[in-house]
Amino acid sequence: MKMEFEHHQGAHCESGVTTNLLRKSSGGKITEPMAFGIGAGLFFAYIPFIKINNGPAIAFRTMPGDIFNRTCKSLGIPVFRKKFSSKEHAEKYLVDRLNDGTPVGCQVGVYYLPYFPREYRFHFNAHNIVVFEKVGDNFLVSDPIMETTTVLSNYELERVRFAKGALAPKGHIYYPAKNVDITDETIKKAIKSGIKKNVYNMLYIPGSFAGVAGIKRTGNKIKGWRDKLGLEKAGSYLAQMVRMQEEIGTGGGGFRYIYAAFLQEADAYLPGNQLRQISVTFTKAGDMWREAAVHAAGIYKGRLGSQDDFNKMGDYLLEIAEVEKNAFKTLKNIKWQ
Amino acid sequence: MKKDEVPQDPGALGKITKELCYATDSSGKYVAEQSTGWEVKSKALDVAWQDIQKRIAAAKQKVLKGEASPLLFFMEYRLMDTGILAGYTGFWQWQVKRHLKPGAFNTLSPKQLQKYADAFNVKVDDLKTMTVNEDGV
Numbered sequence: 118m119k120m121e122f123e124h125h126q127g128a129h130c131e132s133g134v135t136t137n138l139l140r141k142s143s144g145g146k147i148t149e150p151m152a153f154g155i156g157a158g159l160f161f162a163y164i165p166f167i168k169i170n171n172g173p174a175i176a177f178r179t180m181p182g183d184i185f186n187r188t189c190k191s192l193g194i195p196v197f198r199k200k201f202s203s204k205e206h207a208e209k210y211l212v213d214r215l216n217d218g219t220p221v222g223c224q225v226g227v228y229y230l231p232y233f234p235r236e237y238r239f240h241f242n243a244h245n246i247v248v249f250e251k252v253g254d255n256f257l258v259s260d261p262i263m264e265t266t267t268v269l270s271n272y273e274l275e276r277v278r279f280a281k282g283a284l285a286p287k288g289h290i291y292y293p294a295k296n297v298d299i300t301d302e303t304i305k306k307a308i309k310s311g312i313k314k315n316v317y318n319m320l321y322i323p324g325s326f327a328g329v330a331g332i333k334r335t336g337n338k339i340k341g342w343r344d345k346l347g348l349e350k351a352g353s354y355l356a357q358m359v360r361m362q363e364e365i366g367t368g369g370g371g372f373r374y375i376y377a378a379f380l381q382e383a384d385a386y387l388p389g390n391q392l393r394q395i396s397v398t399f400t401k402a403g404d405m406w407r408e409a410a411v412h413a414a415g416i417y418k419g420r421l422g423s424q425d426d427f428n429k430m431g432d433y434l435l436e437i438a439e440v441e442k443n444a445f446k447t448l449k450n451i452k453w454q
Numbered sequence: 455m456k457k458d459e460v461p462q463d464p465g466a467l468g469k470i471t472k473e474l475c476y477a478t479d480s481s482g483k484y485v486a487e488q489s490t491g492w493e494v495k496s497k498a499l500d501v502a503w504q505d506i507q508k509r510i511a512a513a514k515q516k517v518l519k520g521e522a523s524p525l526l527f528f529m530e531y532r533l534m535d536t537g538i539l540a541g542y543t544g545f546w547q548w549q550v551k552r553h554l555k556p557g558a559f560n561t562l563s564p565k566q567l568q569k570y571a572d573a574f575n576v577k578v579d580d581l582k583t584m585t586v587n588e589d590g591v
């Protein structure tokens with residue numbers, strides 16, 4: 118069945134998919150920054166004992182799935198989701214939805230995603246796409262990262278939906294209920310709840326591995342990397358951090374710019390709460406992350422490498438932690454007008 | 455980041471698609487702006503691939519010296535760990551670890567070898583000779 122589905126490019130896969138799936142019911146009001154902010158997407162975590170591509174796991178965003186779930190929940194939209202053990206059932210369920218005229222979100226692995234350049238294909242299993250139509254044996258796909266829609270054969274789609282390894286998608290499919298009215302009142306409430314959740318995640322999450330405390334801890338650790346890991350491995354770790362921070366899907370500056378854009382848009386719904394001013398601080402944080410990335414590149418390119426250079430690298434993160442701590446404290450102390 | 459500061463360096467992704475960044479225009483308002491890539495991060499990606507190439511070369515040496523089975527070479531080549539390989543083949547992780555030893559690898563049945571060949575997207579013959587098929591992925 119031919120259905121109305123508009124593909125729009127996004128910066129980040131999950132907020133992009135959320136926006137594309139909600140475009141019709143929200144009348145375009147849930148933009149990508151709005152989905153990211155309402156979904157409380159901003160985060161930081163550094164988990165040295167989980168290895169990704171032989172480097173430490175570093176995240177600048179919340180757990181995969183959280184943004185879509187939280188956005189829909191805050192907007193009062195019921196969500197349908199399903200995982201499968203059988204590939205046949207997974208395909209049938211997908212085709213049935215498409216026949217009903219429902220575009221669906223699919224979690225996929227990128228290693229076998231044919232339209233991705235080889236350089237980007239790692240065993241990363243939390244990518245998100247929308248499948249919106251079946252034509253013959255092929256599926257039409259809206260991948261938010263891409264400028265245009267793409268086509269996957271039945272086999273290609275099955276292979277990425279059943280990718281293996283950490284966070285294996287197991288055919289995971291999800292979609293929001295249709296015809297739910299999203300009023301401005303609902304959006305206002307959702308913005309407040311998204312900000313509240315993000316304040317908690319960045320300031321009060323227990324432990325020292327995540328949030329602002331995690332940034333600070335990582336900054337201090339980096340100062341010891343040169344001695345502890347050796348120059349080469351320390352460079353690889355920094356390169357890993359820069360990739361997680363700047364690679365496709367972040368919108369630049371470790372998602373800080375998307376969040377700043379969210380606060381600007383939120384200001385239109387909730388004027389008089391200084392959100393526009395606070396947004397400027399997040400732009401500054403994004404700029405600082407990028408400055409730190411330039412310095413890190415000096416190290417992994419071999420131009421820099423002294424202990425002083427590593428101290429400076431760590432200090433960048435300590436400064437960022439301070440800026441973000443103050444920004445989230447300001448958000449926390451808002452007396453909503 | 456200001457709109458006119460969005461980097462437009464050549465990058466691996468730039469051949470396929472431009473990517474979206476959020477940046478501020480002259481009035482400070484956020485807009486979505488496309489970027490072809492940024493030298494700082496394409497260099498980071500290069501570093502990741504250099505590390506992978508080194509691991510592949512080291513694995514190949516280990517196999518040639520008889521210290522590991524060819525599975526180690528293909529595991530590195532396909533960026534897999536034992537967990538991912540177990541997932542794609544249906545073996546348990548402890549079995550995969552055992553098959554990484556040349557002695558255990560040499561006792562694998564044709565059917566078992568086929569499972570590994572499928573997981574790596576190569577032919578069974580190529581599996582033993584460490585021949586890679588570039589069109590594979």
